[in-house]
Amino acid sequence: MSIKKRITMRDIASAAGVSQPTVSLVLNGSQSIKLADATKKKVLDAAEKLGYEHKRAVHAKGRPKKIALVINGLNHYDPFIEAVNAAREAAWQQDRVLVTFDYSNDKQLAKQIQAEIAQGEYDGLIYASSMTRALSPNIKVDAPTVFLNCYSKDDASQPAVLPADKLGAYKVTEHLLDQGYQRIGVICGEKWMEASTDRLNGYRQALINHDIIPDDTLVREGNWSLKEAHQQTLALLDMPNPPQAIFIGSDYMAIGCYQAIAERGLSIPDDIALVSYDNQQVASEFSPGLTSVELPYADMGRQSVEALLELVNKQSLMSPTLKVEGDVIIRASSVKQ
Known part of the structure; x- marks a missing residue:
């Protein structure tokens, strides 16, 4: 099943000629950094033109539920960080806190992470990889699980969100x-x-x-x-x-x-x-x-949270494997004059 991409903050950044963090500051109404009115207008105009919808969630009082995202090695320069950020945003829209665990090939740390998740405070687990591949997870818990940018080597029925x-x-x-x-x-x-x-x-x-x-x-x-x-x-x-x-x-x-x-x-x-x-x-x-x-890492991150919450709510997925499609962004390098 192929999923069409949504408009992302990166799309807006490209259209407005600004950085993605600037777009995030403008759309989230941040007051921590003062931005020029002209910059804000460029971002908002680009967002409106592209049809971007930025919904703010209404959060329940009390302690929110958690979702665990487990990954084996990730740095802030890896483009896959977009998937993690989008998953965090999508989780919070659903009144969940996304907790990210990176065990970086440390087996002892993986055991501690598994013990933490197994305590029962987590709705489910997103098992992620910055490289598309088949995996046998080092962390296994008795909770709904979705694979992000990877898929189970042991069980083909496990839901997975992959790039097309x-x-x-x-x-x-x-x-x-x-x-x-x-x-x-x-x-x-x-x-x-x-x-x-x-x-x-x-x-x-x-x-x-x-x-x-x-x-x-x-x-x-x-x-x-x-x-x-x-x-x-x-x-x-x-x-x-x-x-x-x-x-x-x-x-x-x-x-x-x-x-x-x-x-x-x-x-x-x-x-x-x-x-x-x-x-x-x-x-x-x-x-x-x-x-x-x-x-489409951002779309994949959101889709992984949505798929996980469908499992949490005991809804059947349309397909165990979601292939997320990215658009071709045409620029001058390939267009005949």
């Missing part, structure tokens, strides 16, 4: 095909990772559906590395018959791609078109702006 990476890659490749590009290279992440294989499969399926036989010489492994992406871009450009466009596995890797194209004295998109994945803030700050698929 194959579909996202299909759509962005189809966008290039619709622009008239037919020879399309791809620089993926490490091929053993599900995010890489799903995106590569989506790219190949789009080509096949447009009667183009995939050319394996156009597929390069970038290992999520800026340096490797730079080198692989040069290798693609130096081919006897170079690609007309390149699909890059992440916005971070795209930095190396832009550098390589500049070194060759080429222009984007006149000489070669580019698309990417993640739609991080940097995508809108490239020159020209980078077309990128939204990685």
